[in-house]
Amino acid sequence: MLQIIKRFVHKIFRDIFRTRKVLKVGFYGPPNGGKTTLANRICKDWLGEEMGSVSNVAHETREITIKENVSIRSQGKELIFNFVDTPGIATKIDYEDFLKHGFTVRDAKERAKEATKGVIDSITWLDTMDVVLVVLDATINPYSQVNITIIGNLQAREIPVLIVANKIDLKRADVNKIKAAFPQYDVVGISAKHGNNVDEFYEALFVLAG
Amino acid sequence: MSSMKHCLYWQGEFMLTLQFIPFTEIESLSSDERIEKLLSIVRENKIALVEGTLHKEESAALIKKTMENINQEFRGIEFAVIYPEQNDDAMFKRLRLKLINVLLGNRRGLTIIGPASVVKEIKQDPHKIDLYTTSHEQKSRKVLKQKHNSSSKR
Numbered sequence: 001m002l003q004i005i006k007r008f009v010h011k012i013f014r015d016i017f018r019t020r021k022v023l024k025v026g027f028y029g030p031p032n033g034g035k036t037t038l039a040n041r042i043c044k045d046w047l048g049e050e051m052g053s054v055s056n057v058a059h060e061t062r063e064i065t066i067k068e069n070v071s072i073r074s075q076g077k078e079l080i081f082n083f084v085d086t087p088g089i090a091t092k093i094d095y096e097d098f099l100k101h102g103f104t105v106r107d108a109k110e111r112a113k114e115a116t117k118g119v120i121d122s123i124t125w126l127d128t129m130d131v132v133l134v135v136l137d138a139t140i141n142p143y144s145q146v147n148i149t150i151i152g153n154l155q156a157r158e159i160p161v162l163i164v165a166n167k168i169d170l171k172r173a174d175v176n177k178i179k180a181a182f183p184q185y186d187v188v189g190i191s192a193k194h195g196n197n198v199d200e201f202y203e204a205l206f207v208l209a210g
Numbered sequence: 211m212s213s214m215k216h217c218l219y220w221q222g223e224f225m226l227t228l229q230f231i232p233f234t235e236i237e238s239l240s241s242d243e244r245i246e247k248l249l250s251i252v253r254e255n256k257i258a259l260v261e262g263t264l265h266k267e268e269s270a271a272l273i274k275k276t277m278e279n280i281n282q283e284f285r286g287i288e289f290a291v292i293y294p295e296q297n298d299d300a301m302f303k304r305l306r307l308k309l310i311n312v313l314l315g316n317r318r319g320l321t322i323i324g325p326a327s328v329v330k331e332i333k334q335d336p337h338k339i340d341l342y343t344t345s346h347e348q349k350s351r352k353v354l355k356q357k358h359n360s361s362s363k364r
Contacts, residue, residue, distance in 0.1 A: 091273055092286025092326035109282075116277040123274050143334040145290050149273065152266035 022069065023209050024082045026129035028122065028154075030146045031058040031088025033135045034166035038192035039067070039085040045198070046072050052085055057101045059115035061087045064125060074202040079209055086125060087118030089146050126153060131160045131208050138165040138173035138189060142181040151182060162208045165189040169196055226328065226343060227256040236260070241268050245275050252287055252325045253279070260321035263291050272323075288329040290339055292320045 027035040040050040052065050065085040072079055093115045098108035126132075132154050136142055154161045163182055165175040168189040175189035188204045190197045229251050236244050245268065251258045264272065269291060276287050322332065322339070333340040 089273065090286070091276060091288060093277070093280055094285040094326065095282070112280070116280045119277045120274050123270050126270070141333060141335075145269070145288075145332070145334065146273075148291070148334075149266065149269040153270045156266045 022080045022082050024084060024128065024130045025205075025209075026084045026086060026125065026132045027135055028086055028126070028132050028150050029088060029135040030137075030144065031090055032056070033088065033137045034192045035088065035133075035135045036061050036065075036085055038133070038135055038164060038166065038190070039065075039083055041192045041195065041198065042072070042083065043067055043070065046070050051083065057098065059088060059090075059093070059111065059118065061085060062111070062114040062118040063087065064118075064121055072202060072205070074199075074206045077206060077210075079206065081209070084125065084129065086122040087115065089119055089122050089150060090115075091146060093119070123153075126159075127157060129159055131162070133162050133164050133205075135164045135166050135192075136178055138167050138175055138178060139170050142178045147181075151185070160208050161185055162204055163187040164192075164201065166192050169194050229256045229258050231258055231260045233261040236262075241265070241271060244268065245272050248272070248323055249275060249279060249287075252323050253284055255325050255328055257322065257324040257329065260323070262321065263293055263319040264321055284325070284327075286326040287323055288326055288332045289321065289323040290332045290334050292322075292339065 027039055029035055036052045036054050039052065040054065043049055043051045047067070047070060051067050052061055054060060064087070067083045067085075070081045070083055072081060093112050095105075095108040095112035098111050099105065103111065134147070134150060134154070136147060151161060151163075163178060163185050165173070165178045165187055167173055168175060169191035173189070175187060179187045186204055186208070188197065188201050190201045192198075231248070231251070236247065239247065244264075248258050248260065249272075269289075272287075272289070280286055322341070324332075324341070328343055330342040330344040331340075333342070
């Protein structure tokens with residue numbers, strides 16, 4: 001109850017004093033959840049161009065990428081967003097994991113070094129976000145400490161969150177498990193790769209931003 | 211020394227050290243000092259069992275600090291924080307627990323932190339924790355095999 005009142009007061013104050021019209025939206029989550037794929041989907045839908053490269057190899061995104069002034073229309077409303085794609089947050093990075101994907105030892109070490117810096121940058125940028133999309137792979141157990149830490153820190157900073165359960169096109173996907181893990185948040189299931197349920201995602205984004 | 215050490219033997223050859231850190235040992239430390247202390251234990255290839263929970267901000271700071279420390283020997287951590295009050299839905303109960311936390315600190319719950327070279331994965335569930343370990347021998351065999359495969363491709 002206290003939490004609901006607190007959120008309501010926070011929202012009222014935010015709406016009264018908000019002078020900016022552009023919302024900064026961060027894509028957060030563990031590696032390989034589909035953050036960049038979702039960012040690409042949005043940018044393709046509304047700008048006709050992609051935001052970053054995607055890969056099956058973890059830590060493909062190792063630098064913060066920003067796409068500014070993306071105008072999105074949904075249900076007769078239009079909002080402008082600055083999208084910030086962040087490197088996946090992990091608690092361990094082993095350069096030997098990259099060797100499996102054919103990297104040379106030198107390249108693997110370099111990639112691991114860049115990935116560690118990327119994780120630090122992601123956490124540092126958390127404070128600057130207006131709203132955050134936490135992108136989780138719906139085929140993976142959501143009860144991980146990385147997920148709990150990301151969502152807990154957003155809650156502590158009172159940053160509005162939408163959880164995106166990605167990869168619902170895969171058989172093992174279980175959106176309900178994510179809903180059960182984080183019952184106090186809105187969860188929308190999508191396939192960023194194939195575009196399943198993207199309209200519902202945009203509606204949820206507008207509710208979050210509104 | 212107020213902390214207790216427990217040693218377990220697995221298949222007669224792989225030793226795992228669990229170091230228990232009582233809340234009293236870290237309560238007077240600042241967040242930075244607390245994280246540094248826990249990481250120093252983990253860097254010695256021990257699993258730290260900490261009485262109490264880290265603050266949410268401390269968990270994020272722990273990940274950041276871990277990333278700063280990663281090198282060829284230290285590959286990171288696996289950790290899990292168990293918050294016992296999560297299951298208590300009653301408002302009065304939650305208020306009571308918050309009051310206990312204010313008075314006594316975050317001594318309820320448990321934090322487990324292990325080096326990634328030893329702890330392969332910690333699977334959390336609302337009701338249990340599964341901790342999977344990696345045998346050094348297995349790991350070095352696996353890496354050698356990968357190196358062999360990549361060199362034979364060339």
